[in-house]
Amino acid sequence: MYEIYQISAERLQGYFPDAFSSLTHCCEYLVGFWLYRHAYKMNAYDDGLKYSLSAGNWLIAFTCLRNMFEEIAHYNFYLSRIERNVKKIDQLEKNETKRVRQGKRPSDKWIKDYISCDLEIIRNIEKALQGSDFDWASWIKQNLQGLHDEGLASQAFKQSESRKTHVNDCISHMEKGHNKPFSAYYDILSEMVHPNFGSNTLVIKTREKFNQTFGRVWMAGAIQEQEAACWFFEVASEPMAETLAVSTRNLSVAKNLYSAFQRRAEASSSALGHGLVKPNADRQKLN
Incomplete structure (x- = not known):
């Protein structure tokens, strides 16, 4: 897959016939890079889960599971x-296709609105991919200086200005869109990861109760007994x-x-007057 490092009119001029x-x-x-990055991360989490x-x-x-949950909510x-x-x-294409096929130039407002949609897609994916509140520029500079390479350390790293997206905003959006209690699901998954009561239950192999005051407990980092597996699936299955x-x-x-954007890209080399490729072909509705 190819990469575009800087998306700007100045940088891209000369490589493509028009805006x-x-x-x-x-x-x-x-869209493609974002999709494959998401798929590879999900695959890596799945390998770890297995x-x-x-x-x-x-x-x-x-x-x-909790990492998968956050990744899914963010992508959604x-x-x-x-x-x-x-x-x-x-x-926009539905409104203007007839005029374009007749060889008429779209109105300035139509062109502005069309370009604005593409720019909004680019801005959203850039934020999804590069948004961060961590000071990567300082971290990279500090580590390069440790290599005692003045030339390498002096090279500027331009970090995106996009802030990170809080996972709670993503979860709230997913909950409203799908009418499921995803906030509650996230709470129980977090309970089983953080150093709370929930995660402590995951290293208890079994217990033997003598009376109301005393008993005995067996602990282990990996527990393959049926009781431990049942507890895991009881908590994790529904979320x-x-x-x-x-x-x-x-x-x-x-x-x-x-796939639709690939078809648009293939058709975009031809003149605009040859017709517009609709990006909604075979597209499913996102519920």
């Missing part, structure tokens, strides 16, 4: 924004079943959007 083609290729690249389940390491298993949050802008593009259902819909929608 429409330039922005279309940028959207295609970002390992932890086979080993009976329930602490790692819940850590993987921005995918819904991309979907909204694509719908605007659909409507992850509902969350993974959202993830499946997200991936299906994103895959269709990426």
Whole structure:
């Protein structure tokens, strides 16, 4: 997959025939890169989950599940924004296709609105990919200075100005969109990861109660007994079943959007007067 390091009119001028083609290729690249990055992260979490389940390491298993939950909620949050802008593009093309096919130039307002939609897609994905509150520039500079390479350390690292998106905003959005108690699901997953009562139960192998005052407890980091597995699935099954259902819909929608943007990019090399490729072909509705 190719990369575009700086998306600006000055940088892209000369590589594409016009602004429409330039922005279309940028959207295609970002939608695709964002989709594959998300898929590879989910695959990595899934690998970790499979390992932890086979080993009976329930602490790692819940850590993987909570990370998957956050990744799904974050992706769903921005995918819904991309979907909204694509719908605007659909409507713009529907309103203007007849005039374009007649060889008439779209109005200045139509061009401005169309370009604004593409720019909004680019801004949203940039924030989704690069948003952060961590001072990466200072961290990188400090570590490069430790290598005693003045030339390397002096090279500027330009960090995105986009702030991170708080996971609670993503969860609230997913809860409203799908009418499921995702905030409550996140609370129980967090309880099983943080150093609270919940996570402490995951290293207790079994107990033997002598009376109301005394007993005996066995602990282990990896527990493959049936009782421990039942406790894990009792807590995790409902939250992850509902969350993974959202993830499946997200991936299906994103895959269709990426295919549509690929078709737009292929068609964008031709003159605008040859017609516009609609980006909603085969696209599924994001619920």
